[in-house]
Amino acid sequence: MEKGDRRVGQRAGESEFLAILRTAKKKELNALAKLLMPIMADLELRQPRIWGDRSRLHMEAATVPINDLLVNTRSGHVTIKQDCFFGHRCMLLTGTHDYKKTGMNRLNAVPDSGRDIVLERGVWLGSGVTVLGPAHIGENAVVAAGSLVTKDVAANTIVAGRPAKPIQKTDGTKL
Numbered sequence: 001m002e003k004g005d006r007r008v009g010q011r012a013g014e015s016e017f018l019a020i021l022r023t024a025k026k027k028e029l030n031a032l033a034k035l036l037m038p039i040m041a042d043l044e045l046r047q048p049r050i051w052g053d054r055s056r057l058h059m060e061a062a063t064v065p066i067n068d069l070l071v072n073t074r075s076g077h078v079t080i081k082q083d084c085f086f087g088h089r090c091m092l093l094t095g096t097h098d099y100k101k102t103g104m105n106r107l108n109a110v111p112d113s114g115r116d117i118v119l120e121r122g123v124w125l126g127s128g129v130t131v132l133g134p135a136h137i138g139e140n141a142v143v144a145a146g147s148l149v150t151k152d153v154a155a156n157t158i159v160a161g162r163p164a165k166p167i168q169k170t171d172g173t174k175l
Contacts, residue, residue, distance in 0.1 A: 078133075
């Protein structure tokens with residue numbers, strides 16, 4: 001094909017590959033989807049989903065891939081330091097609502113600061129953990145799967161429950 005020529009069904013600016021895809025049968029597209037889904041799912045799991053201002057998420061020091069993490073930065077900054085790792089479906093939520101307000105007043109009264117979350121080096125959040133800001137989780141702390149963190153967690157401490165409470169130190173020492 002010469003420059004400027006297009007195949008039948010090819011749209012302006014569209015690659016030849018996309019033009020061919022448009023002519024594919026449903027069975028062929030399903031086969032392609034089966035090939036691509038594992039790759040797409042892996043990419044999706046390693047990208048945090050962010051609700052709010054992306055510039056409030058500080059992961060510059062993060063060194064471990066993220067597993068389908070949801071981060072709400074509406075009411076504060078979230079900082080994730082090096083060697084933190086996450087089970088699946090964890091949530092770091094800075095946003096809150098004034099339960100005394102109703103309707104749109106409740107939605108519009110969300111504070112834009114003061115509910116920061118910091119995960120220090122080596123923090124481990126098990127699957128399904130929710131952290132409600134403000135919260136500071138100390139170095140090498142462990143939060144058990146399914147826990148709800150509503151306040152600070154000391155360094156080298158294991159917490160569990162809803163709300164999360166200290167159960168022991170990471171060296172096995174009872175509290």
